[in-house]
Amino acid sequence: MTLTLPQQDSPATAPLGSLIRRHRLRIGLTQRELADLSTISVRAIRDLEKGKAQRPRTETVRLIADALRLGPRSRTELEAAARGGSRAGDAVRRLSVERAAPPVPLYPQVGREAETGVVVEELGSGAERLVTVVGLSGVGKTRLALEAAARLHDAGLPVLWHSGDGAAADCLGAGEDPLPRLADACARFLGGGGEAGNLLPELADVVEAIGGQGTVLVLDGVDTGSLDFGRLSRLLREFPGLRLLITGERPWNVPGERLFLLSPLEAPAPTAGSTDAAAVRFFLSQLRRVRPDIVPDEQALADVAWICHRLDGHPAALEAAASWLAVCDLSTLRDIVESDPAPLFDHLAGDPHGSRLQERVGRTLAALSDPYRTLVGDLCRAAGGEFLLQDVVRLTGRTLPECGRLIRELLINGVIRSSADSGRSGFRVLCVVRAAADATAAV
Incomplete structure (x- = not known):
């Protein structure tokens, strides 16, 4: 290379x-x-x-x-x-900083202000050098990384961006300049491919060209299980200003990793004050693309808030559901969501990402070990949408620490989310997960 x-x-x-x-x-x-x-x-x-x-x-x-x-x-x-x-060197430095930019997102980000701020602050200050964003497929990991990378670049930090096989194609690539290709080479090196003797001198050129300041390497949609921690250690040791932002479905579980759990958008139980929730704003942005002629009135906003809560604020599920407004009205869509939302998880236009949502969620469930998969099935069959830590203790007969670890693992996998509908710190299984679990049980 x-x-x-x-x-x-x-x-x-x-x-x-x-x-x-x-x-x-x-x-x-x-x-x-x-x-x-x-x-x-x-x-x-x-x-x-x-x-x-x-x-x-x-x-x-x-x-x-x-x-x-x-x-x-x-x-x-x-x-x-x-x-x-x-x-x-000054001329090369200016050119390198201009070219070392992340891809351009196709749509504005809705919500995620707090999450983006935390990632930007931690990587921008250098307080964290390895941040791994994990969450269920379609929850918005790539979009969060794009926004954080854009803000870091605006602050003067060069960004090297690599899109893995699991990344969503919702952005415009950076083209064929050398720096994007160098990001791909870094990803191959961390994955065990390539030799340090080829990569490190090239990366040293970039670090030198940008004046030795911090550089952000984004590995979007990668399989963290295939990455080599020894090679990461060498990169971080050789380049003290290098910071990594990784998105994936599983944490890397290595020393120094800052695990960032990305939950679905805020979607509280429908009340008079829930129409400004992030999930509602996201759904309305999708509605404007599908049906710009619809100006939601009070009843329509109430329907949207209910749909968002029922679909747990999961962005990919909300986007797919909104696509169906091309052939039905809001009240009909609410009725479908209330009776059986599973068919709505396939995007009406046949979008390749939306239409594979249930398949990807099904793979996440299949990858769980038996105790976790059994617990998800039991929780899906239990009455009521919200459950507490104590409910898991009673349901499984396990000790409190064991149940705490069970819940944490399900949170990391993104199959449950925190909930405060009852006024207490509870959890609920996501609707897309329940649909995938039902489909698996029916086979």
């Missing part, structure tokens, strides 16, 4: 720190090892790689070149970079 940044082909324009780091990583040396071999201090090596020292002495360049075992061409390039200073 060979990826190059624009204007970095000639020796006269290559940043000195980038060259030193590229050659050091190519032969697998740490800064300490390079310092020992060259008899130059670790601090001097570090300052050179960060660009703090732009004009080293000729003898210093010679010692580094000897330690790196450079051939004539690479040695000449290093010497030229040491004489050239940082003017060319």
